[in-house]
Amino acid sequence: MKNYKKGLLALMVLSAMSLMAAEEKTIEVNTFEDENGENLDNCSLREAIFAAHKNAAFGGCSAGDTNSTQADVIQLKEGTYKLTRGELKPESAVDIRGATRYNYDQRNVLTDAYPAYEDLKTFIVGDGIHRIFNTAQTFANLDLTDVALKNGKADLGGAIFSGGNLSLNRSAILDSTAVQAGGAIYALAQNGERTLTINSTLLQGNKATKGSVLAMDCVSNMSDSKPVLSLLQSSIIKNGATDNQSILDFCGNVSATISTNTIAQNIANPNNGSVIKAISEGNNLLSQYSNIVLANNTIVENDAYTGLYYDKNGTKQLGFNVFAYNGKNIANSKSCRFINNAKPDDELSFIAFNNALELSASKCDLPKSALDEAVDDYRNVDVSNTVMSNILSNLMPASAYNVFLPLYYPKRYSTGYDLFDVSSINCNTFSTVSADQRGIQRVIDATLLLTPDQRNLCEIGSVEVMNLTAADVQDLKNTSLVTLVDSYEKIVDQLKKDIEDPNFKQYKIANQDDLSEMEPYLNSLKANLKYRAIYFDPFKLALASEKTTDASGNQIVKRLDADHYNVSVKTLGLGTDLVINSGIPTVVNTGADSDLVCEWNSSLKQVVLYRTSGAVSAPGVIGYCTYTLTDKENPTVTSSGILKSTFNNIAPVAVSDEYSISSNNNLTVSVNPLENDHDHGDGPENTVPAGKKIWFQNALGQNTAIKFDTIPAGLNFKAEFSGPCPEAYARETCYGGNIEFSVKNNLSQFDYPVKYSVFDSEGTESNQATITLKNVAKNTNTSSSGGGGSMGVLGVFALMGLAVFRRKSKA
Known part of the structure; x- marks a missing residue:
């Protein structure tokens, strides 16, 4: 067993060493210059991407993660990286991260909680001649987090020409241009399905003849391409131009979920341009199996001939969108239009409910069957005769209040339909996110028995406005006060440790703030315990x-x-x-x-x-x-x-005790176990109401709360009090007061463990505890053949390794 333990410790040391080595795998970019191997002191973004592919150091960059199955993490600093050597071409999966947008030294102005969420700090800026990223030939996966791309230009994909999976999280693509298609992004869907995920990202100022923000391949290997798009909690603002055909251009067997976004003030051709284009036209083929979901979006104030331009192919699902007030200055403009102004066929696969639409003004062409099915809690709201300023704010500029994503707030309208509390069904029926565009959770399950009119229901659009709601709570129960106090003491102790721990220095102010609230609360709780x-x-x-x-x-x-x-x-x-x-x-x-x-x-x-x-x-x-x-x-x-x-009874606690017996006391000892046992889960003794007993008592009012489960052979005992045990144990005898144990054989050298439990006044049984009678009369002149004294060099190193392992893991 000893050898096994030593081997285990050595193994854990080796594991800790490997974990320490793993922490060095992030490639840290330390220069804003666009270097390419000429300076061994600096690591540029271009060099980092090359080092990631080669799994070898290059320029001033480390090798990164040499595991070919893992994406290399490339960490950028706050500042601007200007590209002067053309586009970046990742040849292996890379995860590029900008300076974090979270500031744990300040509270969030939106929620008043730590951490604050700040504007983008890291920019990759093109030269206005070349695009920024190209994975069309390498099919490499590209993840961008907390990074803004700006001023890219190309024929296809002004900022990104994507051949692999692409993810943008808390990022931005700004002022980029494509001559042909995909001003911000062009998605190439070779070799089967490709995913494109855009989350909490700003897309603004991008232009292209087709798809000012996004365009894609329609055919892959002689069959429909299969792009999978998730566009979530983002703002698509002020893209396009009057000679652009579309802002988002879909084709192939696309599966697109566009949820909880603001799509506004974009521009497309006033004669035939669309904000969202999903039709088969020429070589741009839309599959009959395609699926486009528009949920919880605010799509307004776009200057285009059509908002959503669609045909008979595929499935369309619209829920909780504000899809109105578009093409204000364009003749015959519509927010929804069927191909070539034809009447939508009722056989189309089309669902539309809980949208704000200009129906009576004929600004949205939808199949009659879809509209007829939207009744009661599913009804669409007709805002044809409602001025937009009555139900929506102006476009709010990016700020900390809206997580730096321009958006509209819904407004209360006392004399007509507004966007508030329109339905009690699941607000996220089509959406993949349960929060609004700002990250505020949509909660509609409060019962509000006293004030049902105040219940939060679903808003239409990307922003959910919350009403003050005091929740009804159905099942409150008392818990152990000992456990309650212990849990807060552990939190206070951990906060103190974390404040002093350099590995948590970024959370120090937040932890100090929490401690300043938690410690007084703990002291107050101890002083205000009630039974x-x-x-x-x-x-x-x-x-x-x-x-x-x-x-x-x-x-x-x-x-x-x-x-x-x-x-x-x-x-x-x-x-x-x-x-x-x-x-x-x-x-x-x-x-x-x-x-x-x-x-x-x-x-x-x-x-x-x-x-x-x-x-x-x-x-x-x-x-x-x-x-x-x-x-x-x-x-x-x-x-x-x-x-x-x-209110429930919390079980009492029996505490194990140890007593010495020897020839000096004739191997006899008198004990009172209840002196150490307690019922503090219900409350300390000073909180027990007058007249209420703590322990189970016999008919004479004596505490007989102790039930012995096992008495070792060779041991006698006698108790001061006795009587029947409670309820289910009534046939057994319980004891109390002073209990004397004596060993029958005064030459015995054995220890005697006595198993017992206790009952409180309601007859609830405790855990099982042990009274150990430790025989100090036995022969102690013995020796061990090994295991004592020296730990050994390997054991010392093992414990050192474990300490390092814990600290690293904690970091």
């Missing part, structure tokens, strides 16, 4: 309200805490049910023992629920109370919720 209490944070499950920040119209989510909201609590009582009439709740079958207390504790900043008697809940009996959140700045913003609670 069998439930501690409920009223802000944890609530939804915050949004407010307009200033005259500019930006909106923020007001932080949910006691600094911004008042909390009031009302006790309703104990009963079997709750009836609500006109918003007034009444408890059914309230008994004489209804001693429930619900109160707001301002020092804890939590709602505390408990019973003055400390009793557990009877079967079928629920404790009811209400709580109300009120905006301190605007008291008209308020919401109330119902809390339903039950």
